[in-house]
Amino acid sequence: MQEITTVALDAMGGDNAPQEIVLGAVKATNERRDLKVLLVGDEAAIKNSLSSHSYKENQIEIVPASEVIETSEAPVNAIRKKKDSSIVVGMKLVKEKKADAFVSAGSSGAILVGGQVIIGRIKGVERAPMAPLIPTDKGISLLVDSGANVDARASHLVQFAKMGSIYIEHVIGKKNPKVALVNVGAEEEKGNALVKETFPLLKAEKDINFVGSVEARDIPYGEVDVVVAEGFAGNIIIKMYEGVGGVLFKKIKDSLLSNLRSKIGALLIKPALKGMMKSFDATEYGGAPLLGLNALVVKTHGNAKSKEIRNTLIQCITFKEQKISDKIRESIVKED
Amino acid sequence: MQEITTVALDAMGGDNAPQEIVLGAVKATNERRDLKVLLVGDEAAIKNSLSSHSYKENQIEIVPASEVIETSEAPVNAIRKKKDSSIVVGMKLVKEKKADAFVSAGSSGAILVGGQVIIGRIKGVERAPMAPLIPTDKGISLLVDSGANVDARASHLVQFAKMGSIYIEHVIGKKNPKVALVNVGAEEEKGNALVKETFPLLKAEKDINFVGSVEARDIPYGEVDVVVAEGFAGNIIIKMYEGVGGVLFKKIKDSLLSNLRSKIGALLIKPALKGMMKSFDATEYGGAPLLGLNALVVKTHGNAKSKEIRNTLIQCITFKEQKISDKIRESIVKED
The missing domain is CATH 3.40.718.10 (Isopropylmalate Dehydrogenase)
Incomplete structure (x- = not known):
């Protein structure tokens, strides 16, 4: 049964x-x-x-x-x-x-x-992170933590990485997912105190496919599968998605309705644009688990x-x- | 002379x-x-x-x-x-x-x-922050600090707020600019340790028009004029602008070229869309000063x-x- x-x-x-x-x-x-x-x-x-x-x-x-x-x-x-x-x-x-x-x-x-x-x-x-799926150019990535734990410590981030990796591999079905730590630059010596402490710990983890730092700019391009961040930083990431996406869509809409020519154009592109917007809509992917x-x-x-x-x-x-x-x-x- | x-x-x-x-x-x-x-x-x-x-x-x-x-x-x-x-x-x-x-x-x-x-x-x-202008739905805001100082302290953030306020008032010409602290929620009791320490200090400042917390989601809507953040958080904000904006524009372009109907539509909307993209292009506004x-x-x-x-x-x-x-x-x- x-x-x-x-x-x-x-x-x-x-x-x-x-x-x-x-x-x-x-x-x-x-x-x-x-x-x-x-x-x-x-x-x-x-x-x-x-x-x-x-x-x-x-x-x-x-x-x-x-x-x-x-x-x-x-x-x-x-x-x-x-x-x-x-x-x-x-x-x-x-x-x-x-x-x-x-x-x-x-x-x-x-x-x-x-x-x-x-x-x-x-x-x-030690801490339970909130881990939403985020839309990317290539599909989806998992963000851990999107804000459940501000002031998280290095040992917490290591657990976030491991739990996120398990979730995206077994629930979403991405094999050997690339795990990266959010940082201000790609080089290993960059970062704040927390990142510098966390980086070598993640590097030493055998269970995960740690690929190093990811700059926020590259997250929406989907270069990595599991995006590890302390809760305050992760919260900014998820909310910037909403904010920048929201304003851009609003501006596009306003500009399309600005004159007759673009209004006609808007009717023609509507189906294609709608499909695009759907693929970049976080609600398509279900809610955020607390891991x-x-x-x-x-x-x-x-x-x-x-x-x-x-x-x-x-x-x-x-x-x-x-x-x-x-x-x-x-x-x-x-x-x- | x-x-x-x-x-x-x-x-x-x-x-x-x-x-x-x-x-x-x-x-x-x-x-x-x-x-x-x-x-x-x-x-x-x-x-x-x-x-x-x-x-x-x-x-x-x-x-x-x-x-x-x-x-x-x-x-x-x-x-x-x-x-x-x-x-x-x-x-x-x-x-x-x-x-x-x-x-x-x-x-x-x-x-x-x-x-x-x-x-x-x-x-x-105490610290010199990098302060770029960022495009918003209403025009522009100033972000201090976009990454010059990771691990900044509360006293630094207070100076960032004051310097940013002076810059946007006198160089950009926005009178009595609204200054806000980036936070994970709008309520005063929210935030990480740094935000909780900084918030009352900013509230006590007489020189600036401090309006409280701003969530990252609201930054692109231009609700506030001076966005104060520690460098690591500020760096994520500026780079998420680039990343989300870049991917969305790429996806829009791809979707418009996906079939003949939308290709024709794309030609009609091109001028309107171009004007919109220009208004959301950070390079329109010059470089970022080190204050x-x-x-x-x-x-x-x-x-x-x-x-x-x-x-x-x-x-x-x-x-x-x-x-x-x-x-x-x-x-x-x-x-x-």
């Missing part, structure tokens, strides 16, 4: 909850028989959203939770106080092994805190629509099938 | 030396009577480049220098050893008050080291063409006219 992956899905998180979240669950379960989704949140609202879709009733279950953690709330406090929030209830399902993974489009801070406090880190893992926890926790974009939720749920299946947590545990334990 | 600004220009630096550098000098001096350019470098090569242009002989002078510092050379060593390089000779002209400013498209490292060692910092200035030195030093892009050189030379005139070094000196001394 086929093994089933059970995912606890926060039905109340993000800008488009619960409709788009529920629809994502419907899409994924309609496609995959080996997936079960526990929709956590306001029972009436979820039922209402479900009622407009046709879905497999044995693959979708509602787990009631009466509270919602808002993105504006202080995370530590929210996790402690709101025991019946969709995030706390969903994570407890994972802790109690009633689910294999937890997915949410809600408060990043609460997901980070809850992940560490409720689900817990794998023994030996190094006892079970998979994934944060999707706050504005996630059903497609991103669907993609994320299906990645959870691969994560379980490939026994990523076991592989991380082995890799980290070997280190100790 | 009109005051003359004399600029020592490294004729040998960058990918397009000496032709484009010399042409930039010719353009600027043909436009401005209050500018004199000392072209520093290989006399024969400079003469050869000059010979194809018509220029005002009393505004352009050649200062011979027999050596060139390559970008691959270790900066400290190169500055010490290559006494007759265009960078060292040019900077000495400034030190000896034979020139008001030094401009180069050559080795960033050598310019940074030479600036500190030969020209020297204004008394009280806080006893005289102005500007690093242009390595691939600078005559237009960027021309723009930079003209900015040197404003820098002198506005007595920026004096203003920085006063601002920093007041602090002490």
Whole structure:
């Protein structure tokens, strides 16, 4: 019999909850028989959203939770106080092994805190990084850490590199992925104190294919598969993607509507441009996993629509099938 | 009588030396009577480049220098050893008050080291940041520091903010510029240790219009005028601009050439798109000054063409006219 992956899905998180979240669950379960989704949140609202879709009733279950953690709330406090929030209830399902993974489009801070406090880190893992897939000219790369750990230390970055390498090799399927450390120049002697301390440690790692430094300029070209950065730097990388991409698309749109000639041109290029934009859209690739926890926790974009939720749920299946947590545990334990 | 600004220009630096550098000098001096350019470098090569242009002989002078510092050379060593390089000779002209400013498209490292060692910092200035103008949706902002000082401290960042504010107010002409600190979130309690230490110091500064944190995502939208960051973070910001912009333009081009329909559309939108790309091209705005030195030093892009050189030379005139070094000196001394 086929093994089933059970995912606890926060039905109340993000800008488009619960409709788009529920629809994502419907899409994924309609496609995959080996997936079960526990929709956590306001029972009436979820039922209402479900009622407009046709879905497999044995693959979708509602787990009631009466509270919602808002993105504006202080995370530590929210996790402690709101025991019946969709995030706390969903994570407890994972802790109690009633689910294999937890997915949410809600408060990043609460997901980070809850992940560490409720689900817990794998023994030996010092910090759990957030690891989103980022679009590149060649396809996708993995960024570890996109902001879960500011002021991370060299030993943390080494673990980020190992966990990122395992994730992209086994979940995304890139063999022997190239791992690089974000730096201000390509030369080994360049860098800040953290990079200079981390570089030789990464170089000495036998488990990973460390290719040296990567300058931020080269990240979007997809020269490397796993981009290792301390959380503050990684956060700038992911947000510059959004910011530069967003402004450029806005400027292109404005310029195309600036006169009749370019308006006609715009109609002709629309399909080609749309395909291009889609390939550079981070939401195409599902959410960002928090690596190094006892079970998979994934944060999707706050504005996630059903497609991103669907993609994320299906990645959870691969994560379980490939026994990523076991592989991380082995890799980290070997280190100790 | 009109005051003359004399600029020592490294004729040998960058990918397009000496032709484009010399042409930039010719353009600027043909436009401005209050500018004199000392072209520093290989006399024969400079003469050869000059010979194809018509220029005002009393505004352009050649200062011979027999050596060139390559970008691959270790900066400290190169500055010490290559006494007759265009960078060292040019900077000495400034030190000896034979020139008001030094401009180069050559080795960033050598310019940074030479600036500190030969020209020297204004008394009280702890670190000299590199401060390029960056394109935004609303126009331009100033980024301080784009990478001259990795591992900068809180007191450095406060000086960066003050110097950047003076520069953009008096050279670029933005009154009461909004100054913000790059951070991982908008809330005051967010940030790494450096940001948390710097934030209250900036808040307490009376001289600047400090508006709080700016997330990297919002920088390209031009929400703030002076973007303050430690050099490692600032370097990522400037390089992500290049990387994301470069890949997106490449992808747009590829998609427009993908079929006949979009090829025809591309012809129609070309003028509008070109104008848009121009407005988002960092080289439009001249080079990046090193702030806080006893005289102005500007690093242009390595691939600078005559237009960027021309723009930079003209900015040197404003820098002198506005007595920026004096203003920085006063601002920093007041602090002490």
